[in-house]
Amino acid sequence: MNEETNITCILCPIGCEIRINKKELFIIDGAKCEKGIEYSKNEVFNPKRILTTSILVKNGILPLLSVKTSKPIPKEKIFKILKIIKRTSVNAPVEMGEIIIQNVLGTGSDIIATKTIKKFETS
Amino acid sequence: MILIKVTSDVTVIGGGPAGLAAGISAKESGAEKVIIIDRNNWIGGILPQCIHDGFGIEATGLSQTGPEYINEYIKKARNLGITLLIETMVLNFNNKLEIISASKKGLLKIKSKSIILAMGCREKTRGNLIIPGDRPSGIYTAGLAQALINLYNIMPGKNIVILGSGDVGLIMARRLKIEGANILGVIEILPYPNGLPRNVVQCLKDYNIPLFLNHTITSIEGKDRLKKITIAKVDKNKKPILGTEKTIKCDTLLLSVGLIPENEISSDAGIIIDSSTGGPIVNQDYRTTIPGIYACGNCLQVYDTVDLLSIHAKIAGRQSAINTLKENNNNINYADKKIIVKPGNGIKHIIPQQINITGMINFSIRVDEPKNSTKISFKLNKNEIFIKNLKYLNPASIINVKVKIPKFSKNNILEVSLNE
Numbered sequence: 368m369n370e371e372t373n374i375t376c377i378l379c380p381i382g383c384e385i386r387i388n389k390k391e392l393f394i395i396d397g398a399k400c401e402k403g404i405e406y407s408k409n410e411v412f413n414p415k416r417i418l419t420t421s422i423l424v425k426n427g428i429l430p431l432l433s434v435k436t437s438k439p440i441p442k443e444k445i446f447k448i449l450k451i452i453k454r455t456s457v458n459a460p461v462e463m464g465e466i467i468i469q470n471v472l473g474t475g476s477d478i479i480a481t482k483t484i485k486k487f488e489t490s
Numbered sequence: 491m492i493l494i495k496v497t498s499d500v501t502v503i504g505g506g507p508a509g510l511a512a513g514i515s516a517k518e519s520g521a522e523k524v525i526i527i528d529r530n531n532w533i534g535g536i537l538p539q540c541i542h543d544g545f546g547i548e549a550t551g552l553s554q555t556g557p558e559y560i561n562e563y564i565k566k567a568r569n570l571g572i573t574l575l576i577e578t579m580v581l582n583f584n585n586k587l588e589i590i591s592a593s594k595k596g597l598l599k600i601k602s603k604s605i606i607l608a609m610g611c612r613e614k615t616r617g618n619l620i621i622p623g624d625r626p627s628g629i630y631t632a633g634l635a636q637a638l639i640n641l642y643n644i645m646p647g648k649n650i651v652i653l654g655s656g657d658v659g660l661i662m663a664r665r666l667k668i669e670g671a672n673i674l675g676v677i678e679i680l681p682y683p684n685g686l687p688r689n690v691v692q693c694l695k696d697y698n699i700p701l702f703l704n705h706t707i708t709s710i711e712g713k714d715r716l717k718k719i720t721i722a723k724v725d726k727n728k729k730p731i732l733g734t735e736k737t738i739k740c741d742t743l744l745l746s747v748g749l750i751p752e753n754e755i756s757s758d759a760g761i762i763i764d765s766s767t768g769g770p771i772v773n774q775d776y777r778t779t780i781p782g783i784y785a786c787g788n789c790l791q792v793y794d795t796v797d798l799l800s801i802h803a804k805i806a807g808r809q810s811a812i813n814t815l816k817e818n819n820n821n822i823n824y825a826d827k828k829i830i831v832k833p834g835n836g837i838k839h840i841i842p843q844q845i846n847i848t849g850m851i852n853f854s855i856r857v858d859e860p861k862n863s864t865k866i867s868f869k870l871n872k873n874e875i876f877i878k879n880l881k882y883l884n885p886a887s888i889i890n891v892k893v894k895i896p897k898f899s900k901n902n903i904l905e906v907s908l909n910e
Binding site (some may be wrong): 381416418419423449 | 538541542543551555557558561640641642643668669687688690691692695879881882885
């Protein structure tokens with residue numbers, strides 16, 4: 368079994384290509400700083416991302432509300448969380464920062480609104 | 491037609507992140523009446539559709555989404571009492587600092603003590619690239635696709651190829667993948683990706699989207715809707731290599747092949763444009779070649795991040811305010827005391843292009859290709875005044891260098907170049 372993997376560090380513009388042993392988490396080569404070593408270990412062990420996407424809005428001036436996870440979530444849960452988001456819709460008005468889904472998929476992260484969408488008024 | 495006449499201390503053309511940062515800074519630096527004009531029916535420019543995060547990391551350490559980032563600026567502008575004119579299109583302005591704009595209420599003539607240009611940029615289209623083939627539907631610029639999907643809930647297509655690995659293209663690859671599209675690949679003519687490393691990792695590698703470096707599109711086929719494209723490897727001169735062609739069946743092609751600063755009204759007013767940045771030639775105060783007119787944001791140079799753009803726009807705003815406080819300052823032309831800054835070996839472009847004062851000057855520089863390690867050298871009239879080692883240079887990231895300019899007289903040339 369191949370126990371080696373390459374991680375591109377994104378902490379600074381250098382973008383080190385770090386070779387790491389997946390199983391025992393030791394750096395083979397490529398890291399130019401300590402931060403990169405830490406980053407690449409996390410990337411192998413528990414890669415996390417902020418997920419940003421949008422949710423349907425009813426009666427809003429725009430059809431979509433942009434949202435994000437309040438904390439980074441495990442990378443492998445991205446598509447599972449997207450499924451939950453796809454089933455969700457909200458009613459306008461919505462305020463930026465409002466919690467739309469609490470503790471999504473038990474990650475400890477909320478889905479929060481990143482935009483204010485006013486109600487569509489017909490006048 | 492009604493002509494409404496208004497006076498202003500500082501008038502900003504463009505209400506995106508640069509215009510807002512500059513307008514706020516002008517107000518905070520003492521300009522009494524500040525007007526920001528935008529042709530759209532919203533303030534904030536492109537940021538409301540940039541729903542991904544990564545904004546503000548350099549400036550505040552916090553990663554915000556586009557709408558969150560710009561919301562703080564809009565709130566601040568409103569709280570400071572800046573006049574925000576939307577649905578107002580600037581038709582022209584002149585060297586007497588008079589702006590003519592059109593709105594639903596009629597024509598508006600604004601006489602200002604300072605003008606700040608913050609018109610931003612537009613995307614290159616298929617017409618700019620001259621890609622041969624049919625003319626079917628299904629070909630979009632990446633930014634247009636971003637507006638469709640993020641603002642209007644319209645999917646541009648199902649099986650998608652992206653031409654160009656600029657940041658917008660990379661971000662759209664991830665965005666469309668998340669929304670269920672099939673991203674068949676990102677095609678890049680250069681031997682390296684054109685976007686920031688974090689976007690290559692988090693938008694392509696995370697989702698196993700293939701990146702074809704040293705490739706270009708040689709043909710587009712489809713009668714009504716796009717059916718397939720042909721890609722080929724390119725040689726050192728970026729010419730397609732015969733026999734390396736490969737067809738990809740797809741219904742949608744996104745173009746992320748660069749941005750063009752919008753300066754038609756600047757040129758018409760007589761402002762001199764730098765052919766390498768596509769933006770006005772400016773001095774250390776971001777003042778253009780017309781006294782009293784300043785430039786910032788993507789109409790000055792296409793920035794990589796909104797963070798640096800905002801920092802520079804704030805300087806332009808402050809200088810524009812200082813200009814309004816000095817009586818008749820507009821007449822100072824600096825013509826008799828100036829350094830012309832010339833990009834030399836390895837430098838794509840450099841700002842400012844002119845210097846009129848001694849002391850510390852902040853230069854923003856874009857190199858023309860990636861380099862692991864090199865020296866940057868500043869030569870004033872062929873005498874080296876500054877040299878610095880630089881590592882891991884990337885054309886996707888603007889470099890900032892501070893250099894102390896010694897006393898000088900008359901006309902001078904400052905040449906900036908990379909030495910291997």
